[in-house]
Amino acid sequence: MKKILFIVGVACFSSLANAQDSSAVGATTYTSKAKKPVHDNPTLDKSFIWSIGIEPSAPVGHFHEYAKLGFGASLQGEIRTSKSIGLTINAGYIAYGGKTADSVKYSSFKYWPVMGGLKVYMGKAYVHGQAGAGFGSSGLGTSFWYGAGLGMNFTKRIDAEFRYEGWKQNEVNESAAANSGVYGGTGGTGGGYGGHYSTLGVRVAVNF
DSSP states (O other): OHHHHHHHHHHHHHHHHHHHHHHHHHHHHHHHHHHSOSSOOSSOSOSEEEEEEEEEEEEEGGGGGTEEEEEEEEEEEEEESSSSEEEEEEEEEEEEEEOEETTEEOOOEEEEEEEEEEEEEETTEEEEEEEEEEEESTTOOEEEEEEEEEEEESSSSEEEEEEEEEEEEOOOOHHHHHHHTOOOOSSSSOOSOOEEEEEEEEEEEEEO
16 A cells, blocks of 8 residues: 555656646746747837938929029937827928029028928838928028928938928018028019929938
8 A cells, every 4th residue: 555655656746847847848938938029129219219310302393493402400309109109300401502593593592490290100111291390591581391201210220211391482572682692583573483392302310
């Protein structure tokens, strides 16, 4: 009887030991899997991200008649409300060189745009819509600006966005043009470069 009890006891102990080993292996496997990220976040893991960007931009349409290639820079802040949504505020400066058209020399077009926006992320890619005000120098006045872009996060620090921007440029009256050194316009109807302006550009940014 004692031998039988001893054999049963050894069998129970062996079964318990094997069960504990299996649990330990399972726990190790689970822990290992838990540490491995399911989704690699392509952007900085922060609730607030700010960035510095450079912005080459080309005039298109009506604006192309008066302006050359533009170049600027901007500072942007972004509040990440979720993995896929970000709210942005962007302030910058951009200048387009003036062309000579119909024997008229146009001076540079210089603006300080300030715009708020919404970003929608799709993995590493995102779409970005913006709207705000553009403050022009040399009598260009203040105008409503808007734009939309398609961007890509190449790393957590570097991203690039290809975008369209447009605004309604009011004509500059003759006296303002004369006082500010802006050239263009014949007669008293304005500076001759009013209308809807459009640009295509790229913002290459470093994120912090």
